[in-house]
Amino acid sequence: MGKLIRLARPCDANEIAAIYAPFVTGSAASFELIPPDGKEFEKRIDEKLAKWPWLVCVINNRIAGYAYAGEYRSRAAYQWSVEASVYIHPEFHRRGIGRAPYTSLFGMLARQGFYTGYAGITQPNEASTRFHQSMGFEYIGVYRAAGYKHGQWRDVSWWYRPLQDKYDHPPKPVFAPSELIDDERWMNAMNSGCKLIR
Numbered sequence: 001m002g003k004l005i006r007l008a009r010p011c012d013a014n015e016i017a018a019i020y021a022p023f024v025t026g027s028a029a030s031f032e033l034i035p036p037d038g039k040e041f042e043k044r045i046d047e048k049l050a051k052w053p054w055l056v057c058v059i060n061n062r063i064a065g066y067a068y069a070g071e072y073r074s075r076a077a078y079q080w081s082v083e084a085s086v087y088i089h090p091e092f093h094r095r096g097i098g099r100a101p102y103t104s105l106f107g108m109l110a111r112q113g114f115y116t117g118y119a120g121i122t123q124p125n126e127a128s129t130r131f132h133q134s135m136g137f138e139y140i141g142v143y144r145a146a147g148y149k150h151g152q153w154r155d156v157s158w159w160y161r162p163l164q165d166k167y168d169h170p171p172k173p174v175f176a177p178s179e180l181i182d183d184e185r186w187m188n189a190m191n192s193g194c195k196l197i198r
Helices: 010-027 038-050 100-110 126-134 183-191
Strands: 005-006 053-059 062-071 081-088 114-124 139-148 154-163
Touching: 005 100, 005 183, 010 038, 010 081, 038 053, 038 062, 053 100, 062 100, 081 100, 100 183, 114 126, 114 139, 126 154
Parallel strands: 081 114
Antiparallel strands: 005 053, 053 062, 062 081, 114 154, 139 154
């Protein structure tokens, strides 16, 4: 069985859009109301990869899931923090497809020089809550009635995960992915999640 974790490409956009669409239309996991199409995902992938990893987990030439990081907040002092997300194709549940790209993602973010990862989980979502706890996230609070979707006001719980062993003072500038594309530790981090795919 061919399996790998790699950086997303523009040609992946339609498959990624198809994975994401049910999270928009059939659940409150995403606060988007209209599923983005492939063209929009091409744009998002291109914009994210300028600064953060966007990873796809590929099994037998199909994208089974994806994970990415992005800006947590725009103010300058937040530049060492990221918000992370992972989405799994329903046909590949319970095969490590969430854990695998998240593991790679966090290793790559650490190599870039990011310090803190955050994740927001629309409530209730016990499966995502348990998953993030298993990935080392700690609960830090809840935004009450943060969004309105599918006829209800939705709370969002927030979770925190350190990406480094210690917090340096002051932190060094963050590397862009383009600066690490030939870096052995960066590539090892990307490949580190593959062993978790079942």
